[in-house]
Amino acid sequence: MSDLDAFRAEIRAWLEENCPPEMREPAREEDDACWGGRNFKFKNEAQKQWLERCAAKGYTVPDWPKAYGGAGMNAAQAKVWREEMHRINARAPLSSFGIWMLGPALLKFGTEEQKVHYLGQIARGEIRWCQGYSEPGSGSDLVSLQTFGEDKGDHWVVNGQKIWTSYANKADWIFCLVRTDKGNKYQGISFLLFDMTTPGVSTKPILLISGSSPFCETFFDNVVVPKDQIVGELNCGWDVAKYLLGHEREMISGAGGNDRLNTIGAVLNRAGLEDPLLRADLAQFDVDALAFSAMGEKFLDEIKVGKAHPAQPNMMKYAGTELNKRRYELLMAGGGSASLEWESEASDGGARARTWLRTKANSIEGGTSEVMLNVISKRILDLPGA
Amino acid sequence: MPLYHTEDQAMLADTARQFMGEEGAIAKQLRHWRDTNCKDGFGHGLWKQFAELGFTGILVGEADGGLGMGHVEAGIVLEEIGRNLTPSPFLTSSVMAATALGSASADLRGRWLPGLLTGDSVFAVAVDEGPKHRPERIKTRAERAGNGFKLNGAKAFVLHGGSADMLVVAARTAGLDDDDAGITLFAVPKDVAGLSQDKVRLVDSSMATHVKLDNVTLDADAVIGEVDGGREVLNRMLQAGRVGAAAESVGVAAGAFDMTTTYLKQRKQFGRLIGEFQSLQHRAAHLYSEVEIARAATIKAQQLLDGGSVRADLMVSVAKAKAGKAASLAVKEGVQMHGGIGMTDEYDIGLYMKRDRALAEFMGDQYYHADRVARLSGY
Numbered sequence: 001m002s003d004l005d006a007f008r009a010e011i012r013a014w015l016e017e018n019c020p021p022e023m024r025e026p027a028r029e030e031d032d033a034c035w036g037g038r039n040f041k042f043k044n045e046a047q048k049q050w051l052e053r054c055a056a057k058g059y060t061v062p063d064w065p066k067a068y069g070g071a072g073m074n075a076a077q078a079k080v081w082r083e084e085m086h087r088i089n090a091r092a093p094l095s096s097f098g099i100w101m102l103g104p105a106l107l108k109f110g111t112e113e114q115k116v117h118y119l120g121q122i123a124r125g126e127i128r129w130c131q132g133y134s135e136p137g138s139g140s141d142l143v144s145l146q147t148f149g150e151d152k153g154d155h156w157v158v159n160g161q162k163i164w165t166s167y168a169n170k171a172d173w174i175f176c177l178v179r180t181d182k183g184n185k186y187q188g189i190s191f192l193l194f195d196m197t198t199p200g201v202s203t204k205p206i207l208l209i210s211g212s213s214p215f216c217e218t219f220f221d222n223v224v225v226p227k228d229q230i231v232g233e234l235n236c237g238w239d240v241a242k243y244l245l246g247h248e249r250e251m252i253s254g255a256g257g258n259d260r261l262n263t264i265g266a267v268l269n270r271a272g273l274e275d276p277l278l279r280a281d282l283a284q285f286d287v288d289a290l291a292f293s294a295m296g297e298k299f300l301d302e303i304k305v306g307k308a309h310p311a312q313p314n315m316m317k318y319a320g321t322e323l324n325k326r327r328y329e330l331l332m333a334g335g336g337s338a339s340l341e342w343e344s345e346a347s348d349g350g351a352r353a354r355t356w357l358r359t360k361a362n363s364i365e366g367g368t369s370e371v372m373l374n375v376i377s378k379r380i381l382d383l384p385g386a
Numbered sequence: 387m388p389l390y391h392t393e394d395q396a397m398l399a400d401t402a403r404q405f406m407g408e409e410g411a412i413a414k415q416l417r418h419w420r421d422t423n424c425k426d427g428f429g430h431g432l433w434k435q436f437a438e439l440g441f442t443g444i445l446v447g448e449a450d451g452g453l454g455m456g457h458v459e460a461g462i463v464l465e466e467i468g469r470n471l472t473p474s475p476f477l478t479s480s481v482m483a484a485t486a487l488g489s490a491s492a493d494l495r496g497r498w499l500p501g502l503l504t505g506d507s508v509f510a511v512a513v514d515e516g517p518k519h520r521p522e523r524i525k526t527r528a529e530r531a532g533n534g535f536k537l538n539g540a541k542a543f544v545l546h547g548g549s550a551d552m553l554v555v556a557a558r559t560a561g562l563d564d565d566d567a568g569i570t571l572f573a574v575p576k577d578v579a580g581l582s583q584d585k586v587r588l589v590d591s592s593m594a595t596h597v598k599l600d601n602v603t604l605d606a607d608a609v610i611g612e613v614d615g616g617r618e619v620l621n622r623m624l625q626a627g628r629v630g631a632a633a634e635s636v637g638v639a640a641g642a643f644d645m646t647t648t649y650l651k652q653r654k655q656f657g658r659l660i661g662e663f664q665s666l667q668h669r670a671a672h673l674y675s676e677v678e679i680a681r682a683a684t685i686k687a688q689q690l691l692d693g694g695s696v697r698a699d700l701m702v703s704v705a706k707a708k709a710g711k712a713a714s715l716a717v718k719e720g721v722q723m724h725g726g727i728g729m730t731d732e733y734d735i736g737l738y739m740k741r742d743r744a745l746a747e748f749m750g751d752q753y754y755h756a757d758r759v760a761r762l763s764g765y
Contacts, residue, residue, distance in 0.1 A: 079388075263759070263760075263763040263765075265760050265763050265764075265765040266763045266764050266765055268765070269764060269765035273765055279760060279765065280756070280757075282760065282765070283756040283757060283759055283760035284756050286756075286759050286760065286763060287703075287704050287707040287708055287711075287752070287755070287756050287759050288679075288708065288711075290683070290700070290701065290704040290759070291679050291680065291682065291683035291704050291705070291708040292679055294389065294679075294682040294683045294685070294686035294687075294701070294704075295678065295679045295682035295683070297389050297682070297686065298389035298390065298682040298685065298686070299682075301388035301389045301390055302388075302389075302390055304388075305388075305390075307390055315671075315674065315675045315678060318671075318672075318675060319675045319679060370668070372671075373667065373668040373671040373672065374664075374667070374668075374671075376671035376674055376675070377667035377668070377670060377671045380671075380674060381647055381667075381670055381671060381674060382651075383647070383650060383651065383661040383662070383667050383670065384650075384651055384659040384661045384662050385658070385659070385661070385662035
């Protein structure tokens with residue numbers, strides 16, 4: 001038996017012993033995901049147990065170093081972990097912007113103290129993070145952001161406004177892009193961390209076309225941020241942000257998603273599929289979706305060994321989000337009038353229609369498809385003037 | 387298994403890329419044989435060079451003197467063939483026929499494989515019977531006669547049939563035209579009585595034949611695998627051909643794409659490089675994404691096939707369909723972005739468009755395979 005086989009046996013046995021049966025059911029509703037944090041209300045005991053057991057072993061972040069709350073798995077082991085989780089349909093023990101976005105940035109740019117402190121909190125699900133990037137006047141042109149941190153010696157005083165801050169009203173801390181030099185566009189931004197309970201921070205949910213409010217406007221009114229809460233060098237926050245955007249794009253692309261094996265045609269067929277042209281579109285979609293799932297696997301394999309092009313997450317984000325929008329267009333068409341229901345019990349409160357509307361943001365948030373194509377043109381294809 | 391090449395595979399890719407880029411280059415092979423009106427559509431000298439590198443026996447077992455490699459390795463060679471539009475009987479001989487012969491008797495393997503390994507023999511496969519790939523329906527009949535079989539029927543789109551020393555023919559020994567069972571594969575020598583072939587040059591300058599089988603009499607030892615049980619071998623051969631054609635399509639797409647982005651960086655209009663125009667940049671970036679995804683799907687299918695996975699069949703169809711879509715987009719965008727020069731015979735981009743069209747039909751187009759993906763998914 002190879003080391004990896006032994007490792008697989010160990011993981012399989014641990015999961016068998018420790019993953020509660022309720023956590024092996026597919027997540028159906030938004031609150032089926034465990035987000036952790038100070039104010040999180042566990043949906044049931046199983047969800048809490050599953051988080052605690054995984055956190056104790058470092059399995060919420062299997063490939064982070066043990067010193068920072070991870071399990072120290074190498075690439076091959078992490079893949080085994082994902083495969084074994086997938087085998088029993090286990091839910092992720094913890095959903096977290098800290099894991100997906102801030103964590104990788106801290107691992108690369110953080111000081112040793114920051115890594116031990118913040119990464120440990122993230123791994124244990126103690127602190128829920130939100131991301132302060134976009135502003136009302138700075139969407140695709142993010143680097144034009146205006147939120148300003150005035151230098152007051154041992155601290156900054158931050159004033160300004162962020163928008164599209166996901167779950168800001170539920171988050172404990174924020175990682176935030178703040179202008180610290182008004183005379184320098186790219187080299188005048190710093191990457192700051194601060195507590196959302198700091199005096200002067202307020203949030204206001206934004207009602208979306210889907211009827212839900214996952215995003216907020218976030219206001220900063222003379223918010224005091226100590227100087228040791230900066231990640232990376234002063235005025236070098238854009239580098240951190242770019243690095244982190246790569247991870248965000250990877251996440252939104254669905255590359256890490258674990259179940260793309262059920263083709264959409266098979267899902268809709270349960271309700272009867274009589275239109276040959278719809279069937280044809282579904283088949284074309286399923287070809288693209290299955291091909292993209294191979295791309296996701298290849299991308300993750302390559303990124304682990306440094307073979308992926310550094311700008312490849314932009315391609316994944318572009319292709320993955322466009323695909324997901326198509327998926328929901330077809331699900332709506334396949335469902336017919338049943339998928340129009342907005343408030344009925346049969347429709348689970350209009351779940352499909354609301355998700356369909358939600359997917360429209362996929363190709364806007366975290367960099368629009370058009371910006372992704374610009375980045376691919378410039379950084380991968382090296383086209384002139386891009 | 388990670389979805390990238392191992393060190394050995396990367397070395398093979400380097401060898402194949404260098405060899406095909408030099409010896410298999412468009413001017414040296416495709417244009418040369420086309421412009422000299424070669425009746426084979428490819429060069430036997432190059433085929434011998436393939437043999438010297440071991441390529442012709444890449445899927446032949448080591449016990450039979452081959453390299454005993456898999457579809458990932460065959461695909462590496464095919465991607466380079468696609469990138470350079472190198473005309474060769476590699477896909478029909480070394481990928482498809484070799485896969486079928488893998489299920490043949492020792493006698494049959496001993497008769498045909500040595501010539502393949504030395505590059506002296508060329509094989510073709512005769513499966514399709516009409517203008518579209520429909521291997522579910524096989525009308526060609528083989529009836530028992532004396533010690534062997536008598537074959538009657540017609541086959542279409544037999545690539546390299548006129549140059550082949552042996553044709554792998556799928557015929558029906560039992561049942562109705564649409565039955566799954568009752569298929570038998572035969573290794574039919576080129577000079578057998580009753581076999582006639584009409585040669586035709588295709589849009590991409592390759593040569594194919596319309597085959598007629600008129601009371602072709604064969605000994606029982608010409609049967610590949612089991613009598614009436616040939617569907618399984620046929621499917622294996624088709625899978626090999628499909629994933630191989632997908633790999634070649636990825637190469638065609640990549641070749642056309644590289645040519646096009648190079649052109650975008652050279653051509654000036656309105657006082658600017660046309661690659662500065664965002665309308666072209668976005669289309670090029672989208673195309674990049676499609677080609678990358680097609681390549682990933684193809685490697686995945688190759689690996690699943692090599693590993694004997696039950697998901698291989700589905701993924702092979704995904705790969706053939708996706709690679710077909712990506713390559714079709716690549717050549718259409720390629721010609722359009724080249725503008726007028728893209729319509730000239732002198733420029734190579736049009737040759738990519740022609741090759742893609744032929745490759746799209748070979749072993750089932752994107753519609754056939756999307757339909758197959760739907761059926762395999764239960765709808």
